[in-house]
Amino acid sequence: xxxxxxxxxxxxxxxxxxxxxxxxxxxxxxxxxxxxxxxxxxxxxxxxxxxxxxxxxxxxxxxxxxxxxxxxxxxxxxxxxxxxxxxxxxxxxxxxxxxxxxxxxxxxxxxxxxxxxxxxxxxxxxxxxxxxxxxxxxxxxxxxxxxxxxxxxxxxxxxxxxxxxxxxxxxxxxxxxxxxxxxxxxxxxxxxxxxxxxxxxxxxxxxxxxxxxxxxxxxxxxxxxxxxxxxxxxxxxxxxxxxxxxxxxxxxxxxxxxxxxxxxxxxxxxxxxxxxxxxxxxxxxxxxxxxxxxxxxxxxxxxxxxxxxxxxxxxxxxxxxxxxxxxxxxxxxxxxxxxxxxxxxxxxxxxxxxxxxxxxxxxxxxxxxxxxxxxxxxxxxxxxxxxxxxxxxxxxxxxxxxxxxxxxxxxxxxxxxxxxxxxxxxxxxxxxxxxxxxxxxxxxxxxxxxxxxxxxxxxxxxxxxxxxxxxxxxxxxxxxx
Numbered sequence: 001x002x003x004x005x006x007x008x009x010x011x012x013x014x015x016x017x018x019x020x021x022x023x024x025x026x027x028x029x030x031x032x033x034x035x036x037x038x039x040x041x042x043x044x045x046x047x048x049x050x051x052x053x054x055x056x057x058x059x060x061x062x063x064x065x066x067x068x069x070x071x072x073x074x075x076x077x078x079x080x081x082x083x084x085x086x087x088x089x090x091x092x093x094x095x096x097x098x099x100x101x102x103x104x105x106x107x108x109x110x111x112x113x114x115x116x117x118x119x120x121x122x123x124x125x126x127x128x129x130x131x132x133x134x135x136x137x138x139x140x141x142x143x144x145x146x147x148x149x150x151x152x153x154x155x156x157x158x159x160x161x162x163x164x165x166x167x168x169x170x171x172x173x174x175x176x177x178x179x180x181x182x183x184x185x186x187x188x189x190x191x192x193x194x195x196x197x198x199x200x201x202x203x204x205x206x207x208x209x210x211x212x213x214x215x216x217x218x219x220x221x222x223x224x225x226x227x228x229x230x231x232x233x234x235x236x237x238x239x240x241x242x243x244x245x246x247x248x249x250x251x252x253x254x255x256x257x258x259x260x261x262x263x264x265x266x267x268x269x270x271x272x273x274x275x276x277x278x279x280x281x282x283x284x285x286x287x288x289x290x291x292x293x294x295x296x297x298x299x300x301x302x303x304x305x306x307x308x309x310x311x312x313x314x315x316x317x318x319x320x321x322x323x324x325x326x327x328x329x330x331x332x333x334x335x336x337x338x339x340x341x342x343x344x345x346x347x348x349x350x351x352x353x354x355x356x357x358x359x360x361x362x363x364x365x366x367x368x369x370x371x372x373x374x375x376x377x378x379x380x381x382x383x384x385x386x387x388x389x390x391x392x393x394x395x396x397x398x399x400x401x402x403x404x405x406x407x408x409x410x411x412x413x414x415x416x417x418x419x420x421x422x423x424x425x426x427x428x429x430x431x432x433x434x435x436x437x438x439x440x441x442x443x444x445x446x447x448x449x450x451x452x453x454x455x456x457x458x459x460x461x462x463x464x465x466x467x468x469x470x471x472x473x474x475x476x477x478x479x480x481x
Contacts, residue, residue: 008029010048013080018052027130031062046135047134049092089117091117094119101118105139176262178259178260227247242260280340295321301314319390319394323387324387326347330346341377341378342382343374343375348413351389352368356393356409365409366408367410375415375477378475384446396409401426401428411423415478417472423466426464447468
């Protein structure tokens, strides 16, 4: 109730499910007032459907049925407020998309009713399609199959028909794929609703009962020329299809089954995904190049006379930048890496060897133990792991081997069903006490907030042993052979 007035079905449904304006709704209410007259005059069932605002479906907002004994006829009850899906009623959605009349001689409604369906778009004053008007009439099915059907499996190509009863649709009528049967002259003897829509859209014909299909659709000639089961992918006027031909009779009395799948939407999505992938890879290239530029600037600055502490701080900054850059290098090395997976073991080796090579202790030996773990993560988590490994190695290289020229740093990955463990240990002088520092703060924050894990310093008889534990997730995962 608004202002004491009761809303009509059209008003309440359009306000709840559509983005139509009040003026558009008023226009539909005017049309609704005449529906019952047209239903009686034509002995047809009349409906008004509107598109949903946020979903690719429609909704029935008005209806009118010719008078029958039970008041509804083919329909057991009102369908106002019921959602309509394209796979069941393609003519409805064709009228919305093409902004013109759409017809189908044998449509299967979502109630399983076989009808002849005519659909016209309804426009507002701005010539925008605001709804469609649907006329449905009961299809009187033949009780005797055509000669073409006599020796065919009736469950595949025809309705089960009983005298004075509603035909029961076969599965093919409910499929999104086009199912078409042609006789020895390549003339259509059966098509499901999707098949009818396919032929009608590409040929421009509304009826083609006595027309050779390869004449109105010449691109199918290649399919008919092949004798055996044959697949062909076809692109016509920006539409893409896969056509499968199955000969199901002998050469003297040939009947051909065509199964046609529309790939147009799939191709569009593939192109969109490809363009998105190219854009993301270009971003990764730019990020990597920008990081290299920053690295070059820092190296130029380091050529000036710097104190030992300043030079050390610059090198630590360079190591951190290199660690981040390594993530993007690994992503870009694999052109097929659409999911941006980063090999964590390869990342740790890349960072470790680089840092030892640029440190003041080049005699330090790095050893890796991965227990055949194939650990991968997405780019964001990989950056966090790269910085954590960088900080732990920097601490070991900076403090563990004071006064020594040789030593070993061991990096080990372990796994169980739900947890990854990263151990970094050395045989150096050991850590007497944990001091607050920028490196420790970086490690703690990244482990806790980015990886949802824990950082632990494990007591050791010799050197320092640190452990990072974090859970397996959608962004941190193990690949099994």
